[in-house]
Amino acid sequence: DQQVKQNSPSLSVQEGRISILNCDYTNSMFDYFLWYKKYPAEGPTFLISISSIKDKNEDGRFTVFLNKSAKHLSLHIVPSQPGDSAVYFCAGSPLFTSGNTPLVFGKGTRLSVIA
């Protein structure tokens, strides 16, 4: 039961270009979404979030877009830097947690930024 899907296991991008990481979800109860970044041998770290009342949230080089009708969100990194190379997890959180797992992750996309 993959409620959050990240269909691209890996992505390679040239330094300075845009990285676009995609995420699809199936649970219509999700109303809050987060992106996490994970380096090897470290735990995930929070990157950026978006509430379902918005369609865009920007923080520096990172922008998350939400398309509720398509149940799709994407993370844009502009410009990409070698230090952005990591695994990126998309996660969704349902409005009501009773009977639901409060935070559901995707499998992750490994981003490699090539200098």
Added chain:
Amino acid sequence: EPEVTQTPSHQVTQMGQEVILRCVPISNHLYFYWYRQILGQKVEFLVSFYNNEISEKSEIFDDQFSVERPDGSNFTLKIRSTKLEDSAMYFCASSVLGGRPPWETQYFGPGTRLLVL
């Protein structure tokens, strides 16, 4: 910067044995969590803990799992009788606030890699 720590970093155990994974959350945090990630799979929520009791737990968190805050600093996950499929990376996390949001305040530890043989 304060951080969540976990010990051990790696643990190998025989099937059927009990294991205890330890975590030291950030000192002023009040909410504690365990997640796991089976190799190549997604990170999965196991349990959240607040005020010395479980707040939420997933279907994965069955009777063989238990959590405890034995003192003011440690937060432990016990697996009573390990199975092969318990092999995974286990992440502890803590946050100042609970509920949702802000998941943003949730800090993860580096993980314990558990291998059940």
